[in-house]
Amino acid sequence: MLAVTTEVVAGVIAGVIAEAFDEIAPAQWIVPDDRVRRGLLAAQFEILVEHAGQHGRVHTLSDDDGRVEAVAVWYDNTADVPDIERYDERLGLAVGPEWLARFKAFDAVLLAHHPHRPHYHLALLAVRPHRQSRGLGSRLLERHHAWLDERRIPAYLEASSLRTRELYLRHGYEPLSEPYHLPENGPPLFPLWRHPR
DSSP states (O other): OOOOOOOOOOOHHHHHHHHHHHHHHHHHHOHHHHHTTHHHHHHHHHHHHHHHHHEEEEEEEEEETOEEEEEEEEEOOOOOOOOTTTTHHHHHHOOOHHHHHHHHHHHHHHHHOOOOSEEEEEEEEEOOEEEEEEEEHHHHHHHHHHHHTTTTOOOEEEESSSHHHHHHHHHHHHEEEEEETTTTTTOOOEEEOOOOO
């Protein structure tokens, strides 16, 4: 039976997210090289997960053996949260000079389209590939949505595909604007907003 936990090492969580995201279009845009993509993604995700652990919420679902199977990473944008300390420097060390510009370009596009009104931001929702389509992502969404609804807090996210967009629409999200694309004819991202219920 899967249990919700919050005390998991950031590196472990980052590895789960990288495994789940390895074949999605935005990740392939950031790092087209299949040989190094997962490791580079995990290096960046570890920085993001650590920050969310301090200034947001990180939820995981683990199996009976304690292996993390699904992850949700939320940022609190209802308060004045500090930026990630020395982010550019840390990201450069994590991904190396060859890939830094791609990661920064991706971050810049997301930032340019991010809403400014108070909300919680679902930065990352990931389920290990062999456990996808079994309701794990929905369980994590429902858990945090209940918490948000009690406090009348809206939520925002960027869906990475039409398939994930449909999942979020089923959970009460609505299009915030038209999809936007990553540079160089890159894949689309779908900005979605959820009003509290």
